Amino acid sequence: KAGVTQTPRYLIKTRGQQVTLSCSPISGHRSVSWYQQTPGQGLQFLFEYFSETQRNKGNFPGRFSGRQFSNSRSEMNVSTLELGDSALYLCASSSGTAIHEQYFGPGTRLTVT
Amino acid sequence: GQQLNQSPQSMFIQEGEDVSMNCTSSSIFNTWLWYKQDPGEGPVLLIALYKAGELTSNGRLTAQFGITRKDSFLNISASIPSDVGIYFCAGINAGNMLTFGGGTRLMVKP
Numbered sequence: 001k002a003g004v005t006q007t008p009r010y011l012i013k014t015r016g017q018q019v020t021l022s023c024s025p026i027s028g029h030r031s032v033s034w035y036q037q038t039p040g041q042g043l044q045f046l047f048e049y050f051s052e053t054q055r056n057k058g059n060f061p062g063r064f065s066g067r068q069f070s071n072s073r074s075e076m077n078v079s080t081l082e083l084g085d086s087a088l089y090l091c092a093s094s095s096g097t098a099i100h101e102q103y104f105g106p107g108t109r110l111t112v113t
Numbered sequence: 114g115q116q117l118n119q120s121p122q123s124m125f126i127q128e129g130e131d132v133s134m135n136c137t138s139s140s141i142f143n144t145w146l147w148y149k150q151d152p153g154e155g156p157v158l159l160i161a162l163y164k165a166g167e168l169t170s171n172g173r174l175t176a177q178f179g180i181t182r183k184d185s186f187l188n189i190s191a192s193i194p195s196d197v198g199i200y201f202c203a204g205i206n207a208g209n210m211l212t213f214g215g216g217t218r219l220m221v222k223p
Contacts, residue, residue, distance in 0.1 A: 004155070033211070043156075043201065043213040056210055090155050101146070102211065104155030 002027065004093050004105035012111045018079040021108045025072050025093030031055075032074040033102060034066055037088040049074055078110075086112045119202050119214030126192055127222050134200060134217040135186040142204030142212075145178050145185040150199045150216075159200075160187070194221050 005024045013019050025032050033056075034046040045058040049068035068074045072093075078085055088109050092102040119136045126132060136145075144163055148156035160171050162178035162185060169176055175188045185202055202214040 035213075042215050045211060048209075056208075092155075101158060101161050103158060104148075106153075107155050109153075 004091060004103055006089075006091050006105040006108050008108060009106065010109045010111075012113060013081050014113055015081055015083060017081050018077065019081060019110060021076045021078075021089055021091075021110075023074045023076070023091030023093075023105060025074070025091075026095075026103055029093035029095045029103075030072055031094045032068055032072065033092045033094075034074070034076050035090040035092065036060070037090055037107070038086075043090070046076065081112045083112050086110060117202060117204055117212055117214035119217055121217060122215065123218040123220070125220045125222065128192060128194060130192055132189040132192055132196070132219060133186060134202075135184060136202035136204070136214045137184040138204060138212075139183065140204075140206065141182045142206055143182070144205040145176070146203040146205070146211075147174075147176050147185070147187045148201045148203065150201065152198075156201055189219075192219075192221050194223055197221050 007022045031050045033048040035043050037043050046060055047054055047066050048056040052068045063079045066076045088107045090104050090107045092104045094102045117136050117138050146161050147159045149159055150156040160169050160176040165178055165182045166180050167178040173190045177186055179185055199216045199218050201216050203211055205211050
């Protein structure tokens, strides 16, 4: 069974640009969550999607948005990039109707210059 | 928001030694998870705990869900060099929100 895949793995953007990250969950998993990981703040929850609906949302500004498609694949978008958005963005999938036993992808390393 | 206090922040031990780390919170969690993260990779789930008092093992790893539901610990027995990495605890509350601890960086000296 294939794991969670994220594309691209590495990305360099300039301040003010926007970026879209993609996540394909484990086959059969319907929940996809996104996290931002930085050395200073650790792992912080961005949002969770289940059956194409945002079910939970963390405390991030509106520049961070996401969506989920009917095949459970998810995208995360960050608009008007800031230097502080440089981070490892992790996607995690889980099965069932509750978040448990989340399985993470390898992450997308975003660098904003 | 909820916070998980994970300790210690880092450990430098000799190969073969046992390791213990824990997470505490002022809030109750319904599920505790323990992950390990290698450099440049996403966290990998090691152990999941679902009931207060539950003790679960996965090879040389043992984790327990505290009776008060506000804490959990992870033990690693007979550490080996490949145990090196960052270990995270995570708790899931009644609102289905997942909160992570700050991580424990483990370094093993051969």
